Amino acid sequence: xxxxxxxxxxxxxxxxxxxxxxxxxxxxxxxxxxxxxxxxxxxxxxxxxxxxxxxxxxxxxxxxxxxxxxxxxxxxxxxxxxxxxxxxxxxxxxxxxxxx
Numbered sequence: 218x219x220x221x222x223x224x225x226x227x228x229x230x231x232x233x234x235x236x237x238x239x240x241x242x243x244x245x246x247x248x249x250x251x252x253x254x255x256x257x258x259x260x261x262x263x264x265x266x267x268x269x270x271x272x273x274x275x276x277x278x279x280x281x282x283x284x285x286x287x288x289x290x291x292x293x294x295x296x297x298x299x300x301x302x303x304x305x306x307x308x309x310x311x312x313x314x315x316x317x
Contacts, residue, residue, distance in 0.1 A: 220254040221298045228290075228301045235304065242288050243304050246270070250282055250290070254299055281310060 235243060249270040253263035263270045267284045274280050275291075280299075283289040289310050293300045303313050 220258070222251060222254045222301070223298060224301045228303055231303045231305055231309075239288055242284060243290070246282055246284055246288070246290050246304075247301070249284065250292075250299075250301070253282075275314065279314065 232240065232243065245267050249263040249266040250272075252266055253260065253270075253272060256262040258272075260270070260272065263272070269284045270282070271284070272280060272282045278294040279302075280292045280294065281289045282292060287306050289305065289307070290301050291303045291305075291310050291313060293302050303310065305313070
């Protein structure tokens with residue numbers, strides 16, 4: 218069964234801090250995540266959107282996804298749901314994880 222993918226208000230708020238180039242990258246990451254989750258987490262399918270796409274488990278219940286190392290999306294796992302919480306660079310994601 219495919220996983221459900223949602224975006225929180227906090228994610229939308231973090232979008233406001235991005236440059237236009239970072240916004241384009243974020244859109245590609247989101248498209249790859251949609252494919253990844255709808256294909257039962259098939260990384261090869263998601264890499265058809267962007268060959269550099271990665272999805273990495275962090276400390277539970279969080280993961281991160283991206284297509285380059287400077288911009289990442291943090292995702293929370295909640296049963297069959299995956300929820301985009303924040304987009305940012307490595308330091309912003311690290312600070313976020315330190316606060317939760």
